[in-house]
Amino acid sequence: MSSTPSSAADGAPAAGASLTPAFSPLYQQIKGLILHSLQHGEWKPGEAIPSETELAARFRVSQGTVRKAIDELAAENLVMRRQGKGTFVATHAEQQVQYRFLKLQPDNGDVRGEAPAERTVVECRRVRASADVARALALRTGDAVMQARRVLSFAGVPTILEDIWLPGQAFKGLTAGQMAGYQGPTYAMFELDFGVRMVRAEEKLRAVLPDPAQAQWLAVDTSTPLLSVERLAYTYNDAPMELRRGLYRTDTHHYHNELS
Structure with a gap:
């Protein structure tokens, strides 16, 4: 998967455009890309996902942005962090x-x-x-x-x-x-x-x-x-x-x- 997050354009919306923002925070976009990989089985339940450094390079964003995205995924029980081992796809076998x-x-x-x-x-x-x-x-x-x-x-x-x-x-x-x-x-x-x-x-x-x-x-x-x-x-x-x-x-x- 080689998708990269889109960037929001600066400036006011054009006349007649919807007032609903057409962008989301960068970490939310990264979270969506990781979710896409989870949904399509790139990483199976129980398997490790790439490190924050690897994901940052893959999506061309900072490691902090990736960490914030993973923080939300972990809070939602979609991934699990293991001290010294990395981050793993959550599984009901745990x-x-x-x-x-x-x-x-x-x-x-x-x-x-x-x-x-x-x-x-x-x-x-x-x-x-x-x-x-x-x-x-x-x-x-x-x-x-x-x-x-x-x-x-x-x-x-x-x-x-x-x-x-x-x-x-x-x-x-x-x-x-x-x-x-x-x-x-x-x-x-x-x-x-x-x-x-x-x-x-x-x-x-x-x-x-x-x-x-x-x-x-x-x-x-x-x-x-x-x-x-x-x-x-x-x-x-x-x-x-x-x-x-x-x-x-x-x-x-x-x-x-x-x-x-």
């Missing part, structure tokens, strides 16, 4: 990253001390997107999506029932065995097997009562209140890549979030 989207924690301790969830993949199949799923994933109604349902159990107790929808083109070939057999975080498997990295997510929470089928999967009564969490996860450039609707038992776990 201990400190894989729990970033996991907000359900056991009442009796930290999630890192809990045994991995036992996964039961009920189904994984290719279907046509309904209107609401298509809208969430920026697809057309009827486009192909991969739909999966699974139950996550802790210490033998079914705790989470999840329905997941993924764009069919990006996740072509995904199987139930693949989802059940991967030992690490599911998002790490998405990176490794499909080259899709989830970089941020939005969630909606509400309290609900389960229908009979949902209650049966979670071994609760239909009068048991559950936490409903709808998550939309995005890859680079805010492209939606996963719609996930989960029902959570909260008799032994709670939803934990840190605000700053």
Whole structure:
């Protein structure tokens, strides 16, 4: 990639021109160029990116400008700095990253001390997107999506029932065995097997009562209140890549979030 950042022209806008600035700070332009390389797989999750000196030479800017761009990428968990080793593309296989989207924690301790969830993949199949799923994933109604349902159990107790929808083109070939057999975080498997990295997510929470089928999967009564969490996860450039609707038992776990 040999692109160089554009420079803003001096002077007042021409008559009739938009009053919206047509430029961005130089470090933001460099950040955009680095994001372009991340999005197109020039550096894979877990791999080192070039040094600040190398990137400064590549983009013909100062090292300080590159550092400021990388500072923002690190703050957004897109890259990770390692003292004395360099800067690496963030991956969900990293201990400190894989729990970033996991907000359900056991009442009796930290999630890192809990045994991995036992996964039961009920189904994984290719279907046509309904209107609401298509809208969430920026697809057309009827486009192909991969739909999966699974139950996550802790210490033998079914705790989470999840329905997941993924764009069919990006996740072509995904199987139930693949989802059940991967030992690490599911998002790490998405990176490794499909080259899709989830970089941020939005969630909606509400309290609900389960229908009979949902209650049966979670071994609760239909009068048991559950936490409903709808998550939309995005890859680079805010492209939606996963719609996930989960029902959570909260008799032994709670939803934990840190605000700053």
